[in-house]
Amino acid sequence: MRESATSRPGRLRATLPGVGLASVLWAANAGAATLSNDVFQAEIGDNGELSSLALTGDAFPTNYVLNAANAPGQDTADHEWAGELMFSYRLGSGAFQQALTQSSADVRKVQSTATSVTVTYENSTNAKGIKNFRVVETYSLDAGTLSWQIALTNTSSQTIEFGDVGLPLPFNEYWDQDNDVIYETRAIYHSFTGQNGSYLPIQRPSGVGPFLLLVPDPTTGAGFEYMDN
DSSP states (O other), X not given: OOOEEEEOSXXXXXXXXXXXXXXXXXXXXXXXXXXXOSSEEEEEOTTSSEEEEEXXXXXXXXXXXXXXXXXXXXXXXXXXXXXXXXEEEEETTSOOEEEEGGGOTTTOEEEEOSSEEEEEEOOOOSTTSOOSEEEEEEEEEETTEEEEEEEEEEOSSSOEEEEEEEEEOOBSOOOOSOHHHHHHHOOEEOOBOBBBTOBXXXXXXXXXXXXXXXXXXXXXXOOEEEEEO
């Protein structure tokens, strides 16, 4: 199942209230970047996607997002994993057109520092690639939160209007296993869509905590506008 939400550009944060932050380590891992501290274990994959999101010291080994390993049936040419973005935009008064980071592998640049990973797209030559604007995604750990920042820059000589900025959010709701696996290591989520008051709690079906809370960053004015199922 694919879920996508749209938002105004800004930072989104998965938070664990009241949990302290310790050391932060980045390391190369089979073409991906891995962020690790005493709260999160997150991996950014070759597609610039959040391919793994786990909690350090979790009661059960739960990856809270889908990826090609735990959901091979969705590993298709048009995959939209968490962290891949979908845009509808137009230049001037022209027709709206689609642009996907998934279709922009020809220009994808992934850079990492000691505390963050940055994924950049612009000037793709693919039909649905990112062109006429620049996309910069930054994943970082800060004060117990995993921050996901999205910045858009007009690189064309015309005005640009975004009809949608879509954020696929495929959490690990894959049920083709026995009950123990489902209740202990899969995820279920609820959502409230209300601009900058939006929130998505993500937890195990068993109810055993802790759990994740995805919220727009209140310092940016970002917010979800609608949920498209």
